[in-house]
Amino acid sequence: MTQMQNFTKGFFKENxxxxxxxxxCPTLAVTNSAINGLGMGLATTFVLVMSxxxxxxxxxxxxxxxxxxxxxxxIASFVTVVDLVMAGxxxxxxxxxxxxxxxxxxxxxxxxxxxxxxxxxxxxxxIVDGLGMGLGFAMALTMxxxxxxxFGNLSVFGFKFMEGDGILVFILSPGAFIVLGFLIALVNKxxxxx
Amino acid sequence: xxxxxxxxxxMLLTLLIVTAISSLAASGVYNLTKGPIAEVQxxxxxxxxxxxxxxxxHYDRQAVMPQNGxxxxxxFKGFTNEEPIGVAVNTYTNVGYxxxxxxxVGFKPDGTITNVEVLEQxxxxxxxxxxxxxKFKDQFMGKNPDNYKLMVTKDGGDVxxxxxxxxxxxxxxxxxxxxxxxxxxLKKENK
Numbered sequence: 214m215t216q217m218q219n220f221t222k223g224f225f226k227e228n229x230x231x232x233x234x235x236x237x238c239p240t241l242a243v244t245n246s247a248i249n250g251l252g253m254g255l256a257t258t259f260v261l262v263m264s265x266x267x268x269x270x271x272x273x274x275x276x277x278x279x280x281x282x283x284x285x286x287x288i289a290s291f292v293t294v295v296d297l298v299m300a301g302x303x304x305x306x307x308x309x310x311x312x313x314x315x316x317x318x319x320x321x322x323x324x325x326x327x328x329x330x331x332x333x334x335x336x337x338x339x340i341v342d343g344l345g346m347g348l349g350f351a352m353a354l355t356m357x358x359x360x361x362x363x364f365g366n367l368s369v370f371g372f373k374f375m376e377g378d379g380i381l382v383f384i385l386s387p388g389a390f391i392v393l394g395f396l397i398a399l400v401n402k403x404x405x406x407x
Numbered sequence: 408x409x410x411x412x413x414x415x416x417x418m419l420l421t422l423l424i425v426t427a428i429s430s431l432a433a434s435g436v437y438n439l440t441k442g443p444i445a446e447v448q449x450x451x452x453x454x455x456x457x458x459x460x461x462x463x464x465h466y467d468r469q470a471v472m473p474q475n476g477x478x479x480x481x482x483f484k485g486f487t488n489e490e491p492i493g494v495a496v497n498t499y500t501n502v503g504y505x506x507x508x509x510x511x512v513g514f515k516p517d518g519t520i521t522n523v524e525v526l527e528q529x530x531x532x533x534x535x536x537x538x539x540x541x542k543f544k545d546q547f548m549g550k551n552p553d554n555y556k557l558m559v560t561k562d563g564g565d566v567x568x569x570x571x572x573x574x575x576x577x578x579x580x581x582x583x584x585x586x587x588x589x590x591x592x593l594k595k596e597n598k
Contacts, residue, residue, distance in 0.1 A: 275421050278413035283425050290429040294436045301443035304451070312529055381571055384534065 216341050223345030229322045230353035230393075231400040236322035240354060241389040243313045247370045250358030252310045254351020256295060258344065260317050261326060264288045265343035268331040284327045285318070292317045322350055353396075360392050452497070452511070455524040459513025460485045460495045473589050480589050491516055494593075497526070498586035503578040505529040508538075510579070512586040518594075519551045523583065535575035543569050543576070552587040 229235045239257070244250040267287050275283050296314045299307040307314075317323065326346055331339040362368055365383030367375040382388045411417050456466065463485030470479040481497035493515045500508050508528045513521035525539040537543055546567060557580040558564025559573060568576035 271425075274411055275425075276411045276413040276417045279418045279422055283421060286422075286425050286429050290432055293433045297436050297440040297444070301440035301447065304447045378570060385571070 216338065219338055219341050220345040223342070223347070223349035224352060225349075225400075225404055227346075227349075228353060228400070229325075229346055229350045230357070231397050232404075233325075234397075235325050236320045236350065239313060239316045239320055240357065241386060241393065242316070244354050244358040244361060244389060245365065245384045246362045246368075247355055247359035249309065249313070250354035250356075251351060252306065253313050253316075254347070254354040256299075256310060256314060257317050257320060257322065258347025258351055260288065260291045260295060261323050261347040261350075262340055262343035263291045264323055264327055265331040265339040266336060267291075268327045269334060269336045269339035272332045280332060281324075281328070284324060284332075288323050288327070289318050322346065357389070357392055357396060360396070361388055364388075364392075451526065455511035455526055456483050456485075456495045456513075458524045459511050459522040460493050461521070462487055463492055464488060466495070471589050471593055473585055473592075477585075480586060482589075482593065493521060494590060496586035496590060498582045498589075500578045500582035500585065502574075502581055503528065503530060504535050504572070504574045505531070508575075508578055508582055510582045510586070512583055514587070514590050517551070518553055518587065518590065519549060520547045520583070520587075521549075523547050523579075530575050531572070534569070534572045537569045537572060538575055538579050543567075543579075547583065552584065557584045557587070 223229070225232075227233060230237075230240050236257075239253055243253045264284070264287055268284055271283070271287075292314060295317075296307075299310070299314065326343060330342045334342070359369055361383045362370075365379045365381060365388060367373060367377055367379045380388075383392065411421075456463075460466075460483070464487050466483045466485045469482045469484065471482050472479050478499065480499075483495040483497070485492050485495065493513055496512045496514065498510050498512055500510075506529060508530070509526040511524040511526055513523070515521055523544045525544075528536065528538070530536050530538065550565075556564040557566060559566050559568040559576045559580065561568060561573060562577070564580065566576065566580055
């Protein structure tokens with residue numbers, strides 16, 4: 214597999230949200246607007262790349278039986294760092310995303326990539342994998358957020374295109390499930406042969 | 408290089424080293440960002456005071472205990488050249504949909520609300536968070552709680568609740584009411 218394939222697999226073939234159905238907790242919880250989805254996706258991408266980097270570096274010195282706790286500690290440390298740095302230096306962004314940042318620790322995409330990829334592959338491949346997976350995740354979250362925002366709030370990325378309140382259910386949690394289901398069906402229509 | 412064997416000492420040492428490095432990194436970053444974060448908080452409070460009490464030249468801080476118990480409220484009494492122009496109250500409520508909400512409420516000396524700013528909240532994004540939009544909070548501007556019932560219309564008050572966020576709206580009113588009660592109490596004491 215070339216590095217290019219390694220990078221692009223995160224977008225369609227192995228997309229964390231649409232294909233592997235990983236990381237559902239943040240996916241469903243934060244995507245009530247496009248900007249929230251994008252912000253959460255990018256924050257996750259950063260943690261994913263950093264944790265993949267560190268885990269591929271230490272993969273040989275960590276005994277197999279304690280690898281999961283080790284990975285979690287590494288991931289949690291990066292999340293804490295992201296949280297603190299954002300609070301101090303990007304307060305506006307932190308205000309928007311502050312409550313979602315701790316959720317990244319429990320995102321199984323991050324642990325999943327650490328376990329399934331970074332602990333078996335080289336440092337460069339792991340970084341590329343983290344970047345591709347993270348951006349694919351961000352793309353999926355942004356799409357989900359955009360659709361929910363369009364129907365629920367009649368706006369995209371915060372820009373109102375029509376007056377009124379929209380269909381409230383799309384902003385509420387059931388809307389997340391409904392939209393996700395339709396998006397997965399749509400992605401399957403284009404990627405899977407009948 | 409093969410993976411290390413899972414012997415007791417190996418596992419113990421690995422976990423010990425990994426957690427030690429992680430704690431060091433986390434505490435290091437915490438110390439580095441402590442200053443800027445405190446500065447951000449201070450600026451935010453400063454900005455909120457300016458929002459709800461425009462045109463002051465200096466202010467006095469005073470902590471006031473609300474008569475119904477609970478935590479103290481911070482009062483910022485604003486003056487323009489020794490002339491009192493109003494009070495900004497750092498108030499709170501614990502009955503938000505996700506607990507604590509902190510507001511900064513500005514009162515004119517006669518008790519009229521000048522403006523309300525949200526300082527801290529954990530409400531549902533897209534629903535409860537709408538309380539910081541002008542559509543909701545601007546309805547408090549220029550109202551005097553003396554003749555403006557700080558309750559949502561559903562409960563027989565005068566406040567239009569946020570759609571699908573009645574609990575948040577109630578909590579918002581509760582916080583403003585708490586600020587007003589203490590404000591009135593203080594006024595009586597000073598007379």
